[in-house]
Amino acid sequence: MSKSMVAGSTGLVGKLVVKELAKKKGKVFALARNNTSSSNDSIQYLKINYDSINLSEELKEIEDVFICLGTTIKKAGSKEAFKKVDVDYCLSAARESLKLGAKNLSIVTSIGADENSSNFYLKMKGLVEKEISKLSFESISIYRPGLLIGSREEMRTGEFFAQKIQPLLIDPFLQGSLKKYRSIRAEDLARYMAKNSGNTEGINIYYYSDFKKFN
Numbered sequence: 001m002s003k004s005m006v007a008g009s010t011g012l013v014g015k016l017v018v019k020e021l022a023k024k025k026g027k028v029f030a031l032a033r034n035n036t037s038s039s040n041d042s043i044q045y046l047k048i049n050y051d052s053i054n055l056s057e058e059l060k061e062i063e064d065v066f067i068c069l070g071t072t073i074k075k076a077g078s079k080e081a082f083k084k085v086d087v088d089y090c091l092s093a094a095r096e097s098l099k100l101g102a103k104n105l106s107i108v109t110s111i112g113a114d115e116n117s118s119n120f121y122l123k124m125k126g127l128v129e130k131e132i133s134k135l136s137f138e139s140i141s142i143y144r145p146g147l148l149i150g151s152r153e154e155m156r157t158g159e160f161f162a163q164k165i166q167p168l169l170i171d172p173f174l175q176g177s178l179k180k181y182r183s184i185r186a187e188d189l190a191r192y193m194a195k196n197s198g199n200t201e202g203i204n205i206y207y208y209s210d211f212k213k214f215n
Helices: 012-023 079-099 120-132 157-173 176-181 186-196 208-214
Strands: 003-007 027-032 043-047 064-067 104-108 139-143 202-206
Touching (some): 003 079, 012 027, 012 064, 064 079, 104 120, 104 186, 139 186, 186 208
Parallel strands (some): 003 064, 064 104, 139 202
16 A cells, blocks of 8 residues: 655645545545544544654655645744744655655745745745755655645635636736746646656656646
């Protein structure tokens, strides 16, 4: 039986990745910071303290790891706290899974991720990509979506209106090399991530046109 691990399993993309992986009938270990449960026997939620992460031995020989952790500066409270979640926690989960034999890693960052960006958010996304890429997984898949379309537990007003406006008024004009900036349904991204893990060795970066292949 295949084993997968999802860090950030209760977020917009993470919960959908868990759902897609469970369809494959393998075992899905879903990491969460709060007590969570599922009636699906394929899914096992594990409460995790990312400040001192120590993965259980039952995760030994997991094959596929999905890092879907993320926050906002407003929610985190400071740039330092944001970096802790979007960089440090991601790296801790990845490194611990590697110790347990994980082969393939997938991580969600953002379109425009660049460690040299003047934009702090994009700079941190670029930084985590850089550090993740140093790890010795057989396959590393980096997903750079634009605006994610989906229902969050804490939907922000600006994001709500952006989700309504961009698909109708902006996306049709994003053609050619600009197509990668289009919004994408979180379900489409999650479905592609679940099916694509480990398909290509080395470090690979995926964009909008890739996410749409299975949809």
